Amino acid sequence: xxxxxxxxxxxxxxxxxxxxxxxxxxxxxxxxxxxxxxxxxxxxxxxxxxxxxxxxxxxxxxxxxxxxxxxxxxxxxxxxxxxxxxxxxxxxxxxxxxxxxxxxxxxxxxxxxxxxxxxxxxxxxxxxxxxxxxxxxxxxxxxxxxxxxxxxxxxxxxxxxxxxxxxxxxxxxxxxxxxxxxxxxxxxxxxxxxxxxxxxxxxxxxxxxxxxxxxxxxxxxxxxxxxxxxxxxxxxxxxxxxxxxxxx
Amino acid sequence: xxxxxxxxxxxxxxxxxxxxxxxxxxxxxxxxxxxxxxxxxxxxxxxxxxxxxxxxxxxxxxxxxxxxxxxxxxxxxxxxxxxxxxxxxxxxxxxxxxxxxxxxxxxxxxxxxxxxxxxxxxxxxxxxxxxxxxxxxxxxxxxxxxxxxxxxxxxxxxxxxxxxxxxxxxxxxxxxxxxxxxxxxxxxxxxxxxxxxxxxxxxxxxxxxxxxxxxxxxxxxxxxxxxxxxxxxxxxxxxxxxxxxxxxxxxxxxxxxxxxxxxxxxxxxxxxxxxxxxxxxxxxxxxxxxxxxxxxxxxxxxxxxxxxxxxxxxxxxxxxxxxxxxxxxxxxxxxxxxxxxxxxxxxxxxxxxxxxxxxxxxxxxxxxxxxxxxxxxxxxxxxxxxxxxxxxxxxxxxxxxxxxxxxxxxxxxxxxxxxxxxxxxxxxxxxxxxxxxxxxxxxxxxxxxxxxxxxxxxxxxxxxxxxxxxxxxxxxxxxxxxxxxxxxxxxxxxxxxxxxxxxxxxxxxxxxxxxxxxxxxxxxxxxxxxxxxxxxxxxxxxxxxxxxxxxxxxxxxxxxxxxxxxxxxxxxxxxxxxxxxxxxxxxxxxxxxxxxxxxxxxxxxxxxxxxxxxxxx
Numbered sequence: 001x002x003x004x005x006x007x008x009x010x011x012x013x014x015x016x017x018x019x020x021x022x023x024x025x026x027x028x029x030x031x032x033x034x035x036x037x038x039x040x041x042x043x044x045x046x047x048x049x050x051x052x053x054x055x056x057x058x059x060x061x062x063x064x065x066x067x068x069x070x071x072x073x074x075x076x077x078x079x080x081x082x083x084x085x086x087x088x089x090x091x092x093x094x095x096x097x098x099x100x101x102x103x104x105x106x107x108x109x110x111x112x113x114x115x116x117x118x119x120x121x122x123x124x125x126x127x128x129x130x131x132x133x134x135x136x137x138x139x140x141x142x143x144x145x146x147x148x149x150x151x152x153x154x155x156x157x158x159x160x161x162x163x164x165x166x167x168x169x170x171x172x173x174x175x176x177x178x179x180x181x182x183x184x185x186x187x188x189x190x191x192x193x194x195x196x197x198x199x200x201x202x203x204x205x206x207x208x209x210x211x212x213x214x215x216x217x218x219x220x221x222x223x224x225x226x227x228x229x230x231x232x233x234x235x236x237x238x239x240x241x242x243x244x245x246x247x248x
Numbered sequence: 249x250x251x252x253x254x255x256x257x258x259x260x261x262x263x264x265x266x267x268x269x270x271x272x273x274x275x276x277x278x279x280x281x282x283x284x285x286x287x288x289x290x291x292x293x294x295x296x297x298x299x300x301x302x303x304x305x306x307x308x309x310x311x312x313x314x315x316x317x318x319x320x321x322x323x324x325x326x327x328x329x330x331x332x333x334x335x336x337x338x339x340x341x342x343x344x345x346x347x348x349x350x351x352x353x354x355x356x357x358x359x360x361x362x363x364x365x366x367x368x369x370x371x372x373x374x375x376x377x378x379x380x381x382x383x384x385x386x387x388x389x390x391x392x393x394x395x396x397x398x399x400x401x402x403x404x405x406x407x408x409x410x411x412x413x414x415x416x417x418x419x420x421x422x423x424x425x426x427x428x429x430x431x432x433x434x435x436x437x438x439x440x441x442x443x444x445x446x447x448x449x450x451x452x453x454x455x456x457x458x459x460x461x462x463x464x465x466x467x468x469x470x471x472x473x474x475x476x477x478x479x480x481x482x483x484x485x486x487x488x489x490x491x492x493x494x495x496x497x498x499x500x501x502x503x504x505x506x507x508x509x510x511x512x513x514x515x516x517x518x519x520x521x522x523x524x525x526x527x528x529x530x531x532x533x534x535x536x537x538x539x540x541x542x543x544x545x546x547x548x549x550x551x552x553x554x555x556x557x558x559x560x561x562x563x564x565x566x567x568x569x570x571x572x573x574x575x576x577x578x579x580x581x582x583x584x585x586x587x588x589x590x591x592x593x594x595x596x597x598x599x600x601x602x603x604x605x606x607x608x609x610x611x612x613x614x615x616x617x618x619x620x621x622x623x624x625x626x627x628x629x630x631x632x633x634x635x636x637x638x639x640x641x642x643x644x645x646x647x648x649x650x651x652x653x654x655x656x657x658x659x660x661x662x663x664x665x666x667x668x669x670x671x672x673x674x675x676x677x678x679x680x681x682x683x684x685x686x687x688x689x690x691x692x693x694x695x696x697x698x699x700x701x702x703x704x705x706x707x708x709x710x711x712x713x714x715x716x717x718x719x720x721x722x723x724x725x726x727x728x729x730x731x732x733x734x735x736x737x738x739x740x741x742x743x744x745x746x747x748x749x750x751x752x753x754x755x756x757x758x759x760x761x762x763x764x765x766x767x768x769x770x771x772x773x774x775x776x777x778x779x780x781x782x783x784x785x786x787x788x789x790x791x792x793x794x795x796x797x798x799x800x801x802x803x804x805x806x807x808x809x810x811x812x813x814x815x816x817x818x819x820x821x822x823x824x825x826x827x828x829x830x831x832x833x834x835x836x837x838x839x840x841x842x843x844x845x846x847x848x849x850x851x852x853x854x855x856x857x858x859x860x861x862x863x864x865x
Contacts, residue, residue, distance in 0.1 A: 028698050033554045034590045037453065037486045039698075052712055059698040083708060089696040096695050121707075128711035131722060138725030142732035 027059065036063040052124075054083035058090050065097055071212035073097050075187035075246045078215065082182055082248060085119040101213035107181075123177055130170045137163035181215055186227065186245040188214045194245060196238030200226035208236055216240075218247060271298040274305060274356045276365040278341075286375040288342050288461065290318065293365070295356050296334040303359075305337055308352040314342040316460040319613035319622060338612065342461035343372040402469055411436045413498050415449065415534035417483070423542050425556030425587050426650040428483040429459070429618055432496050432534060435467075435474040440500050446479070449534065450494035453541065457482040457587075459618050482620050484587040488543035495533040502528050544648055549657045551595060555647035557586015561594070563643050563660035565630075572670035575605075576630045580643050580660065583623035588613060593626040594645040601638045605629035632667040639664045747794045754791035755861055758784050758853075765850050774846040781846075781853055782835040785827060788857070792864050802828055813864045820863050823856050 027042030043060035050056060061076030077094040084090055095105035106115045121129065140160035147156050177183055188194050188210045196208040200223040210216055210231060219237060220228035227245055230237035272295070279290045295302045307315060318338040343349060351368040411434075418429045434444070459480040466475050485491050544556075559582050566577035582591055588611060596604060605628070613622040632638055639662050646657040742749055761784030768777035789797040789805065793812050797805045805828075806821050830849060 024700055024702060028700055031698050033592045035486065035554060052708065053702070054708070055699045055701045062695055062698050065695055084705070089699060093695045096693065122711070124715060125707060125711040128714035131714055134722070135725050138729045142725075142729045145729075145732040145736040 036066045039063045054080045071189035074213045078248045126174050133163050133167040186218045186247045189246045190244035194240045200239045272361040272363045274363040282371045284375050291339045294336045302333050303356045305354050305356045312349040316340040319611050321610040321612040346372050410438050413532040421540040423650045424485045431480050433476050433478045435476045437472050437474045444498050444500035447497040449496040453486050453491035454483045485541040488541050491539040491541050493537040498532045502530050549646040551644040552646045553592045555591045559584035559647050561645040561658045569666040571668050572632050572635050578628045578630045579625050581625045585621040588624045591624050594643050597641045603631040635667045635669045750791040754788050758788040769846050777846050778834045782831040816863050
């Protein structure tokens with residue numbers, strides 16, 4: 001009985017996937033036929049229904065790339081990458097699109113394997129892992145109190161200590177990821193790029209411009225119409241219209 | 249002579265080997281040797297090689313012609329597993345100067361070998377004075393021929409504009425994929441001082457295909473002579489709904505004095521060749537052109553893949569007979585007018601008698617008379633599985649005919665192959681036997697194809713489920729941890745102070761015993777009830793004193809109580825003795841314990857408990 005329940009539980013996502021595949025295949029057929037605008041519309045519907053579906057973002061990015069809309073394509077690839085950083089297709093296409101705009105996925109000088117490991121789990125997965133480790137640590141510690149008494153060498157207490165250590169590691173990893181390129185970041189999606197002003201308003205001087213497709217750091221979101229953005233490579237920051245930038 | 253024999257033999261061997269290695273070849277040819285200055289000719293460069301792909305030719309810089317790419321067509325043959333590819337690249341050439349013009353050598357290089365064509369010479373003659381009859385093989389050239397000006401141009405001329413730019417489409421409404429021609433004309437009645445800069449329009453819901461060359465000419469509008477340059481493009485709508493052509497812009501330097509005569513026969517050459525800004529810079533833009541794109545009607549056949557236009561379809565194999573296991577090229581060719589680039593391969597029928605390998609497509613586009621025509625060939629490699637007469641069933645292809653406003657479905661004729669028994673060598677298809685040791689070279693890069701996965705991987709699902717829990721759920725483990733910490737401390741305290749807990753619980757245990765005894769009395773089991781009350785009373789006193797009272801005499805027990813609880817009064821001690829004696833008497837003499845007596849004892853014990861709880865603290 002228990003096995004049957006397990007089998008049913010495992011079969012549920014597969015059945016749901018089979019149901020959705022028809023709709024996705026229809027949009028992919030449009031893409032294959034070169035009807036990128038129509039395919040993009042379909043992929044957008046899919047994203048609206050399932051915002052955490054990385055393949056919706058990825059396929060939409062492909063259609064945008066074919067339509068030569070590089071900024072929105074990089075934004076969609078970035079969203080797909082943040083959801084599923086392990087996918088070789090997503091990584092490959094994001095890197096390809098970034099190279100079209102003079103950027104790289106793997107920073108220059110960084111070993112590709114290290115970069116892959118650093119992004120082997122998404123931020124959501126890392127957060128969920130931290131929460132599960134917190135649960136495991138607390139439950140094991142509670143069991144240690146009740147079962148092992150004062151003995152720290154008991155199995156429950158050892159599990160609690162290991163979970164605590166892993167939790168600290170995952171929190172450190174999560175903290176480090178907060179400073180990475182795709183965290184608190186946005187992509188310039190306006191065709192032709194965006195102006196960087198010295199303040200949040202048109203009355204301030206334009207002193208730089210960020211090209212379309214450029215991944216920028218979002219430093220301040222408080223203003224209604226403007227983001228304060230930073231270009232770490234160039235070491236400059238400025239204010240750009242929120243409508244010109246899509247937050248990853 | 250004998251001394252030089254090995255050297256001569258080696259040279260002879262090299263001479264013999266050289267033609268054998270010349271596997272990459274390139275040839276070039278034009279469709280005519282003589283062309284008028286206002287006409288075009290087609291240059292076809294054919295590259296052949298022994299691998300699945302051949303390099304694209306590198307065209308030399310040709311100052312004497314304007315060059316436009318006009319498509320490519322590919323053919324592949326596989327004989328005894330050896331692959332031979334031939335790709336024809338077609339270019340449309342527009343002459344710029346009169347006289348004998350040379351097309352320089354064209355070279356191709358595949359990384360190992362280089363091949364070149366010989367030079368070609370074409371004679372360019374003056375344009376005929378009278379309009380020539382329309383030739384099907386060459387596009388109609390409107391240059392140097394008076395044209396009837398468009399109504400928009402006439403309106404501009406009426407307003408007295410000396411220079412203006414107009415964009416017009418040949419229709420305002422079309423189906424997705426139906427060709428719409430746009431003409432952008434730059435009129436000037438004054439000479440310009442420099443080469444004007446043209447910025448093409450942006451398109452919304454449209455893709456464009458150039459219709460070269462740039463046409464130049466002159467026309468008279470309302471009594472004013474204008475020189476004009478016309479750029480044409482074919483547009484294809486992507487989806488039903490509104491579509492628009494954005495403004496095209498020309499920036500021109502308009503001088504104070506005439507510098508280029510607009511009616512000079514070489515006006516355009518001067519017009520395009522001059523550089524350096526002089527005079528006043530002026531910008532001319534066209535108006536926004538809005539188009540209505542109608543949806544395709546319902547009822548498309550199952551084989552419809554989005555093709556719009558007027559097409560025919562044929563199918564053929566590269567030979568009528570083959571051996572089992574040997575590759576045969578099977579081509580399906582879609583010919584006609586329409587956006588051939590968007591035509592997708594027709595669905596291939598199921599072929600149980602053949603293994604079907606990848607599809608290759610080649611495109612050959614012509615732009616004669618400003619109509620996009622040509623053919624697209626989809627080549628499949630079929631490998632017969634067994635001998636006998638094998639038939640490839642008809643391939644269905646359907647398209648939407650915008651003129652008739654209806655779908656049409658075509659099918660190819662069935663193709664029959666005679667398959668003989670294959671030898672061992674023919675059973676495996678080796679696509680590149682001659683270069684098995686050659687390294688793989690990347691010839692380009694592109695994004696990976698779209699995915700048909702649905703994103704329901706277990707890890708993202710699990711993480712999504714965990715993160716979607718409300719925040720307070722995650723305080724659960726902390727609460728549990730706090731509770732277990734308290735319980736553990738409590739247990740340790742309890743284990744360390746057993747007498748204290750027995751002291752605190754004495755009353756509740758005694759009360760429970762009284763309740764149980766009363767139930768026994770009601771059930772008529774008075775002896776058991778008295779025994780229970782007796783044991784309970786002694787246990788109560790033991791728990792309160794911290795010593796086993798049943799092992800003491802009544803007097804010693806009284807002294808113990810007095811020493812442990814100095815505030816205990818004589819009355820309470822007397823009550824204890826009295827109950828103890830009564831219980832002892834009834835316990836050891838069961839006959840004396842009637843139902844009423846047992847009940848009285850239980851009540852008395854209950855009242856004494858209340859009293860003692862106040863004193864034994």
